[in-house]
Amino acid sequence: MKIHLILFASSDTEQKSAAMVKSFDSDIRPVQGDIIDDPGFDAGFHNGYEVVKVTINYESEECLVSLSPLAIEVQEIKLETYVEKLLTYGWRELSNQEFAQ
Structure with missing residues (x-):
């Protein structure tokens, strides 16, 4: 099955947000x-994300996995740095366009 992890990150102080997959x-x-771990998650700021929602489409054999959102203000890192x-x-x-679907 194709798994798509989806992570939303935002920064109120920077007035920016990003939806990552x-x-x-x-x-x-x-x-x-x-709890999902990934080498892209910086252990100094976040060492795993909780799965908050799972949507399965058996016809396309895909699974959308929404992870808990990240509020950058709580972390000591800029949104752009984390996205990079x-x-x-x-x-x-x-x-x-993908986000709207």
């Missing part, structure tokens, strides 16, 4: 309450 094939399907780190580890930013 990382996709991969897996036989393991996350469930609400699981995620991009380095295979995440990509969702386009406005």
Whole structure:
């Protein structure tokens, strides 16, 4: 099954936000309450994200996994820096068109 991890990050002080996604094939399907770890998550700021919602489409064999949002003000890192780190580890930013679907 194709798994799509979705992470929302925002910064009120910077007036910016980003919706990030990382996709991969897996036989393991996350469930609400699981903690997802990824090398793109900076251990100094966040060492895992809780799964808050799972949506399964059996017809397309896809699973959308929404992770708890990240509020940058709580962390000591700029949004742009965090997004760059995620991009380095295979995440990509969702386009406005993808986000609207």
